[in-house]
Amino acid sequence: xxxxxxxxxxxxxxxxxxxxxxxxxxxxxxxxxxxxxxxxxxxxxxxxxxxxxxxxxxxxxxxxxxxxxxxxxxxxxxxxxxxxxxxxxxxxxxxxxxxxxxxxxxxxxxxxxxxxxxxxxxxxxxxxxxxxxxxxxxxxxxxxxxxxxxxxxxxxxxxxxxxxxxxxxxxxxxxxxxxxxxxxxxxxxxxxxxxxxxxxxxxxxxxxxxxxxxxxxxxxxxxxxxxxxxxxxxxxxxxxxxxxxxxxxxxxxxxxxxxxxxxxxxxxxxxxxxxxxxxxxxxxxxxxxxxxxxxxxxxxxxxxxxxxxxxxxxxxxxxxxxxxxxxxxxxxxxxxxxxxxxxxxxxxxxxxxxxxxxxxxxxxxxxxxxxxxxxxxxxxxxxxxxxxxxxxxxxxxxxxxxxxxxxxxxxxxxxxxxxxxxxxxxxxxxxxxxxxxxxxxxxxxxxxxxxxxxxxxxxxxxxxxxxxxxxxxxxxxxxxxxxxxxxxxxxx
Ligand code: NAP
Ligand code: MG
Numbered sequence: 001x002x003x004x005x006x007x008x009x010x011x012x013x014x015x016x017x018x019x020x021x022x023x024x025x026x027x028x029x030x031x032x033x034x035x036x037x038x039x040x041x042x043x044x045x046x047x048x049x050x051x052x053x054x055x056x057x058x059x060x061x062x063x064x065x066x067x068x069x070x071x072x073x074x075x076x077x078x079x080x081x082x083x084x085x086x087x088x089x090x091x092x093x094x095x096x097x098x099x100x101x102x103x104x105x106x107x108x109x110x111x112x113x114x115x116x117x118x119x120x121x122x123x124x125x126x127x128x129x130x131x132x133x134x135x136x137x138x139x140x141x142x143x144x145x146x147x148x149x150x151x152x153x154x155x156x157x158x159x160x161x162x163x164x165x166x167x168x169x170x171x172x173x174x175x176x177x178x179x180x181x182x183x184x185x186x187x188x189x190x191x192x193x194x195x196x197x198x199x200x201x202x203x204x205x206x207x208x209x210x211x212x213x214x215x216x217x218x219x220x221x222x223x224x225x226x227x228x229x230x231x232x233x234x235x236x237x238x239x240x241x242x243x244x245x246x247x248x249x250x251x252x253x254x255x256x257x258x259x260x261x262x263x264x265x266x267x268x269x270x271x272x273x274x275x276x277x278x279x280x281x282x283x284x285x286x287x288x289x290x291x292x293x294x295x296x297x298x299x300x301x302x303x304x305x306x307x308x309x310x311x312x313x314x315x316x317x318x319x320x321x322x323x324x325x326x327x328x329x330x331x332x333x334x335x336x337x338x339x340x341x342x343x344x345x346x347x348x349x350x351x352x353x354x355x356x357x358x359x360x361x362x363x364x365x366x367x368x369x370x371x372x373x374x375x376x377x378x379x380x381x382x383x384x385x386x387x388x389x390x391x392x393x394x395x396x397x398x399x400x401x402x403x404x405x406x407x408x409x410x411x412x413x414x415x416x417x418x419x420x421x422x423x424x425x426x427x428x429x430x431x432x433x434x435x436x437x438x439x440x441x442x443x444x445x446x447x448x449x450x451x452x453x454x455x456x457x458x459x460x461x462x463x464x465x466x467x468x469x470x471x472x473x474x475x476x477x478x479x480x481x482x483x484x485x486x487x488x489x490x491x492x
Contacts, residue, residue: 014045016192018054018216019199021061022209027217028053033189038106038335039326041372047192050217052225055184058213059231062155062182065210071182076131079178083127085205090120090198097194101166102327104191106334106374107290109327119170119198121457126174126478133179133478143492150482152180153257154233157226159219159247160195161239162188162337163293163396168238169195171457173202173212175477176236184213184232186223188239190337192216219243230254234481237261238295241466259470259480261295261462263394264422267415268298268451269437271408272306274427276314278449283425284318284400286451288378291324291333292398293341296423296461298451300391302414303382305404312360312402315380322363322378322398331366333398335374342374345397349379352390357381360402392418408433412440421464425451444471 013034017024026032027048034043048054065071074082090097094116102112135148158172165187176183187195192214199214215222223243227235227250235258237247244260251258268283270276286298303311325331336342353359363378382402384391390401405411415424415437424443428434438446444463445452452459460476462468470480 013043016045016047016196016216018048018050019196019212019214020054020058021065021213022203024200027051033217035104035193036190036338037103038337038374039103039328040370041339041374044103045193047189047196047216050215050222052221054215054217055222055225055229058184058215059155059226059229061210062184062213063231065182065208066152066154068208068210070208071211072180074180076133076178076180079180080127080130082206083123083130083174083178086198086202086207087120087123087127089201089205090116090123093197093201094120097166097197100197101194102334104193105162105165105290106327106337108330108332108334110330111290112327115164115166116194118457119166122167122170122174125457126178129475129478130178133482135484138486140488144488144490146486146488149485149487150179150478151485152482154181155231156181156183156481157229157232157235158183158185159223159227159235159237159239160185160187160192162190162192163290163295165191166194166198169198171472171477172236175472176481177207177211179478179482181234181481182211184215184226186215186217186219186226189216189218224250227251228253232256234258236470236472236480244468259462259472260468261470261472262466262468263295263396264297264420264463264467265300265392265394265418266296266298266420266423266425266443267300267302268425269302269411269415269427270304270307270311271411271426271428271430271433272304273429274304274307275429276307276310279427280311280314280318282451284315284322287400288322288333288398291336293337293396296445296452298423298425299395299400300418301400301402302405302411303402304411305406308404312382315400315402316361319361319363319378319380319400323366324363324375324377324398325366325369326373329366332363333378335369336376336397337374339374341396342376345376345395345399348390348393348395348397349399352381352384352388355388357384357388357390363398386414386417394420408437412437416440416442419466422467423447423452
């Protein structure tokens, strides 16, 4: 078989390994999973298929590391120094990690670089934040001193999806390690190699063995065993609502907390005074980023009726120019992650067309894109009926839905009329309207005259409704990854 002209026999596939207690290891069953390059549809590496027994070993290692003096005696500032060192190592290994991330996920190479740089920025941010977390003193009786302190949960389990492995891993690990937790991470079977590599760099950065463990394997095996493990103290999950419900049940079973980030159907509202030449390129780029496989993709555009024709013309032109190609060629978008995601996205489009929804514009696939890769074209549809799956469900592909509106009230109603509430965009130059609408939207983040799909290390991020609960990123994440203790001392 060939991959970009390189012949790879199954014996030559690069072997990646899990990381348990500071040691690179195979799963106890010895079974492996082939990693497929979405750009070619061909295997290029293998990972261990970790079992429940491996999960047990990793959680025990994380538990032991929590109590080890090597970790527990570090001050917050010393943990921060290690996070800074890790950021530095990621930057030194940027070329290698960016290529790996792009090859593994299919995203264009420049986006792979962006993800590696953002990951380094997370570790820098939380390295700096580690010793800035303070408690309160509370005025009770004059002969008492009452105070609050923030302590780690203990062993944190993190389940990471395939769309942004490096970024999502970094935002969790940065905050959780800053607060003194230990971690067991289960990245997705479809894309996890950058996470393995970065965890090995963490050892080099001085994180003691067992503080950061990586279990590779299947969600329903390793992921499920990790979520139900009674030795886990807190779970953080990013992925689909269905699996999110299972994670929450597992957390409830063990009476522990969890944060869930479950995607969205984020609206972009374009009012009649919006600058279309500024808004539409941002809307298109943010949707096509990572082939639309972004939880915060602004995939529903609500356009004021007066701008409808002009918006359609401009988006048609924009989408027609969008080319999908292999990660190495750094086109507008890469392939989707796997064959089933490709089928799923294409099925949404086929259904929309069968239901008579106009396809307003469509991009192309580069003629030299390998035929076995998981490519689909960028597409924009409209007007999409509000109740249609294309306007309600997370497609997770390069598909934009346009919906017209006439009044501000109608725009707010439409924007809120899905089960999700992750991010929203508001495009207007009327400051009063922008503020009113931002307050009326049921959404974890609202951007005005800009849109930050996926961006913003400093910005608290998370959803309401079916998009989940809890906040990651920014200083808020340090609260999620710690528990508040109140201490009262009588000095009477
Ligand atoms: P998913 O099944 O929810 O996968 C997310 C993570 O959960 C992966 O690490 C997965 O591992 C793991 N997992 C799967 N089943 C599990 C279980 N029973 N217990 C514990 N962990 C489990 O998502 P998907 O199937 O990859 O994608 C399906 C849809 O979810 C997408 O089309 C998209 O709409 C949505 N999605 C959203 C996000 C987001 O950022 N919010 C990310 C990815 C997907 P394995 O992959 O190894 O099975
Ligand atoms: Mg892959």
